[in-house]
Amino acid sequence: MNVCVIGGGASGMMCATMIARKGHNVTLYEKNEKLGKKIYITGKGRCNVTNATVGDEFLKNVVNGKKFIMGAITRFNSNDTMAFFEDVGIPLKIERGNRVFPVSDKASDIIKGLERAMNWAGVNVCLNAKVERVLTQEDKVSGVIVNGKEYNFDAVIVATGGVSYPSTGSTGDGYEFAKSVGHKIIEPAPALCAIIVKDNKECERLEGLSLKNVTLTAKLSNKAIYKSEVGEMLFTHNGVSGPIVLSASSYINRLDFSKLELVIDFKPAITFDGICTRIDRDIINLKSKQVSSLLAGFLPKALVPVFAKRLGVNLTMKANQLTKENRKNLANLLKNYVILPKSLENFNSAVVTSGGVSLKEVSPKFMKSKLVDGLYFIGEVLDIDALTGGFNLQLAFSTAVTCASSFDNIIDK
Ligand SMILES: Cc1cc2nc3c(=O)[nH]c(=O)nc-3n(C[C@H](O)[C@H](O)[C@H](O)COP(=O)(O)OP(=O)(O)OC[C@H]3O[C@@H](n4cnc5c(N)ncnc54)[C@H](O)[C@@H]3O)c2cc1C
Incomplete structure (x- = not known):
């Protein structure tokens, strides 16, 4: 399949890697000149990449979307995140409150790890590439418009984040894509502020x-x-x-x-x-x-x-x-x-965005739109958010991998 991932943040990079590892052609579009601008500022520049808790302990820290993400955090939990980064050569350490950081204390290493994983998996990364529209034909995704040009895809994954710290590129574009195909948006509100x-x-x-x-x-x-x-x-x-x-x-x-x-x-x-x-x-x-x-x-x-x-x-x-x-x-x-x-x-200093794409119209099994075939939403663009401690990045990774697992069977056919 030809798969498009919109957004080179935590969820987009993880999802692109996992789908490409299954043998599909994946193109990731990032409107910034570089990947992972938000990751760079996480954890005061050290990136609290996950929290070494699982199950109910993890769920206690989820504010919105608990029920929705239960399956996703079971499918890909904090142990899996830690194994992923160790595998791509980024050693991690656990600190107070089970907070997990790179041993180097550098958020840039987490970005490096994700970039490396995408590179090894063969993801086609396009920078300075702003997706302007998601195209559909008869309730099925058909492609995207990037910097004024049309490209065809079999599946489109929206990983554009929320609207907090908009200088990092998270400016709510995903809400517009969702609305344009009939999805409901729960009014975004600043959280962790x-x-x-x-x-x-x-x-x-x-x-x-x-x-x-x-x-x-x-x-x-x-x-x-x-x-x-x-x-x-x-x-x-x-x-x-x-x-x-x-x-x-x-x-x-x-x-x-x-x-x-x-x-x-x-x-x-x-x-x-x-x-x-x-x-x-x-x-x-x-x-x-x-x-x-x-x-x-x-x-x-x-x-x-x-x-x-x-x-x-x-x-x-x-x-x-x-x-x-x-x-x-x-x-x-x-x-x-x-x-x-x-x-x-306001959103300029809110760590996360609460609200976003309504969970009622997205299937939690694969993060798939219930309205448009071939369309997916992952990470902070969804109406999910959690407390500080590495939980929000874990939500981005868990929803990303859950979405990628939707592409498992297709390749067997
Ligand atoms: C200051 C700060 C500190 C934080 N610290 C932590 C922490 O230590 N631990 C933790 O777990 N969480 C932390 N968070 C929260 C965490 O960073 C986010 O929840 C997470 O990055 C969300 O990932 P995402 O992939 O959904 O979205 P983002 O990381 O926001 O990525 C979205 C990407 O999509 C791109 N994009 C948007 N629109 C388009 C378009 N039209 N075309 C192409 N590309 C587009 C953007 O440029 C961006 O790169 C922090 C957040 C902030 C602001």
Whole structure:
């Protein structure tokens, strides 16, 4: 078969390799001047290429598309990804949280490995080649238009990614291809990104403050819809960021922000009653010292005046003058510090795109369109996304290999 892969990112390169290994003629079109521009910036330039977990543990980290990708992550899991890269001469190592990186700590080596694999398998790679349209004839794919010229193909695989970090080439072209043949697109939303908050002034005071060992809960109309594990976050000039905030963004990006609140627990290891006891004990120990000393025992310096303001107490007041209600409010603030989100940061700084080609119209067995014969969608262009830790690249690889397995039987005929 003559197969066209649109996009030279993680999913496209893996898929092209696997189909070419089965003996088909594969042409990969990449609109950039080089392959894998996004891979280059992954994992802060080190590329967290997968996560060494499988099955349910892996699925826990998938935000959208869990059921859809279950088969794909079984067919080609993180062990298979690791074996693939070792086979093409890119040794890997496993770090904290089962995160897998190249031993060299260079994302460029992951690109090299994929390029090498395509080369060995005989993939025809065309750079500076922008696919403009996908052509169909009677509900069957017939070819593509690239840089104004028409080419015929038996199958077309759309591996164009989402719309985050558009400077890498992921500009949503795949959504247009999908829409042009009748596919539904779930409205793309930024995911794994910072959150902008309503009270800008408070953030400005706290800018640069990094918090460790806190939890973050996102509540919609007072109902918890996401609770982070104990982790890190930080305040920016206009909001919050850091690992637990990024994760929260993936769960709230499709919700009504006017009904949302983010709640920080500064002392997740202590119960509310435990905090009350400690406040009373500290006040006794502090004797006639000021409220500022009491707060400093619980909080980083920058938060002390912010807490006093929220509590409506004066920092120079004596700690033992705090009323019962003041003490209860302090305990409550330490356990439930509410910030109101305004919006998410935009796609320019969102690590992944949530939304994309609706999974209802794609068969999970081979990532094949249910509307157009010979058309496939893989990677981030689909309405799938996961948390940080190497899971998103694994989704790209798993969907790619699953799609390639659709070409198994054809060659036997
Ligand atoms: C800053 C950052 C860090 C990240 N770090 C990690 C990490 O460490 N681990 C992890 O698992 N995930 C990480 N991710 C997410 C991960 O990179 C993506 O989920 C993954 O690369 C998606 O792969 P893809 O093949 O679907 O799409 P992309 O990698 O986006 O590839 C799509 C390709 O298609 C090309 N293209 C688009 N339209 C056309 C067209 N019309 N014609 C021809 N070519 C076209 C684009 O130029 C691009 O090269 C990170 C993302 C970002 C932005």
